[in-house]
Each structure stands twice: as C-alpha cells, then as structure tokens.
Amino acid sequence: GQQVMQIPQYQHVQEGEDFTTYCNSSTTLSNIQWYKQRPGGHPVFLIQLVKSGEVKKQKRLTFQFGEAKKNSSLHITATQTTDVGTYFCAGPITGTASKLTFGTGTRLQVTL
Amino acid sequence: NAGVTQTPKFQVLKTGQSMTLQCAQDMNHEYMSWYRQDPGMGLRLIHYSVGAGITDQGEVPNGYNVSRSTTEDFPLRLLSAAPSQTSVYFCASSYSGGDAFFGQGTRLTVV
Numbered sequence: 001g002q003q004v005m006q007i008p009q010y011q012h013v014q015e016g017e018d019f020t021t022y023c024n025s026s027t028t029l030s031n032i033q034w035y036k037q038r039p040g041g042h043p044v045f046l047i048q049l050v051k052s053g054e055v056k057k058q059k060r061l062t063f064q065f066g067e068a069k070k071n072s073s074l075h076i077t078a079t080q081t082t083d084v085g086t087y088f089c090a091g092p093i094t095g096t097a098s099k100l101t102f103g104t105g106t107r108l109q110v111t112l
Numbered sequence: 113n114a115g116v117t118q119t120p121k122f123q124v125l126k127t128g129q130s131m132t133l134q135c136a137q138d139m140n141h142e143y144m145s146w147y148r149q150d151p152g153m154g155l156r157l158i159h160y161s162v163g164a165g166i167t168d169q170g171e172v173p174n175g176y177n178v179s180r181s182t183t184e185d186f187p188l189r190l191l192s193a194a195p196s197q198t199s200v201y202f203c204a205s206s207y208s209g210g211d212a213f214f215g216q217g218t219r220l221t222v223v
Binding site: 001033041043048097098100103 | 143153154160210
C-alpha cells in the first residue's frame with residue numbers, strides 16, 4: 001500500500017540552529033499537507049502544497065514540494081523553543097480527495 | 113464554533129469491555145476520519161466517512177466499528193477492548209481536498 005516516510009525520526013537542536021525534515025511517498029501525491037503537534041496536543045494544520053516544485057514560506061518555515069510530487073521538505077530557520085513538537089506530512093491516498101495517509105513524523109526538540 | 117469535539121478525553125477499560133468514542137463537528141464538513149496514534153507509528157487511519165450514511169475502512173479497522181447517521185457526528189465503537197487498542201485516538205474533519213481539523217484526542221488505556 002501507499003507509504004509515507006519521514007526522516008529523521010528525531011532531531012535535537014540548540015536554539016538558533018536550523019532544522020529540516022524530509023518526507024517521501026511511495027506514490028505520486030496530488031497534494032501534500034504539513035501538520036505540527038505540540039507535546040500532549042493534537043495535530044494542527046500548517047500548510048498545503050499542490051503544484052510540482054512549489055515553495056511556500058511562513059515566517060521562518062519554508063516548505064517545498066518535489067518536482068515529481070513524491071517528496072517534500074520542511075525547513076525551519078533559526079529554531080526557537082516554540083518550534084518544539086512533532087511535524088507530520090500527509091497526502092491523500094491515491095484516488096481519494098481527503099483520505100489522508102500520514103508520515104511517521106519528526107520530533108523536534110529545541111534547547112537553549 | 114467549537115470545531116471538532118471528542119469525548120471522553122481519558123478512558124480506562126478492562127479487556128473485553130465495549131465503549132463508544134464520540135466525535136462531533138460543527139463546520140459542516142463532509143469528510144470525517146478516525147486515527148490512532150502510537151509511539152513511533154505516526155497517525156494510522158482506522159475508519160473514514162465521505163458523508164452521512166457512507167463509511168470506509170482505513171489501514172487498521174479491525175476491532176472498531178463506525179456509523180455516520182448525521183453530518184455532524186462520527187462515533188467510533190470498540191466492540192471488545194484489547195490491550196493492543198491502548199492508544200491515543202483522534203477524530204478529524206475536512207472539506208473535500210482541504211486541511212483536516214483534529215479534535216483534542218481521547219487517551220484510552222485497556223488493562
């Protein structure tokens with residue numbers, strides 16, 4: 001079946017360092033979504049990318065969708081302690097609009 | 113708007129007991145889903161609905177039943193709880209192709 005993998009599983013950085021998580025799908029995706037889950041919380045939508053090669057920015061966060069629409073990345077510049085949490089990518093299962101399959105997630109820890 | 117409301121927030125069950133996790137949304141979303149989250153496993157889809165009266169199985173449906181009699185409600189029933197069903201359960205809703213709104217989650221322990 002369709003699989004979405006993320007690397008790394010865990011990253012520990014010092015505040016001010018950059019962070020990147022990578023998402024790879026076994027199949028082409030119609031779009032990719034990114035979510036953030038704070039410790040003890042629920043996933044919260046960050047962004048959706050639809051076009052091949054698309055790049056979107058939200059303040060210190062940069063999201064990219066690969067040319068083949070099978071991979072994506074999230075880059076955080078100059079991390080802050082408020083960035084702590086687990087970041088998930090998700091894409092629709094082939095042939096569906098909203099039946100999402102989630103990546104395994106990358107847990108980010110930021111220390112001073 | 114309350115968004116997606118899940119009840120209860122915490123639950124402890126004995127093996128073999130049954131229970132229903134409630135989920136309600138007030139955004140008139142047609143799509144609703146149930147996920148379970150286990151350490152290191154991400155979010156796995158249990159069941160899914162594209163509208164009232166229509167449900168579909170996800171990746172891990174065994175041991176769970178769902179129904180969707182109204183647009184707003186999508187309850188998840190555990191028929192005979194097992195320790196392997198200890199997990200955090202999230203309900204989510206969305207428009208077609210849109211971003212998913214998640215409830216606060218239900219932390220279930222089966223002893």
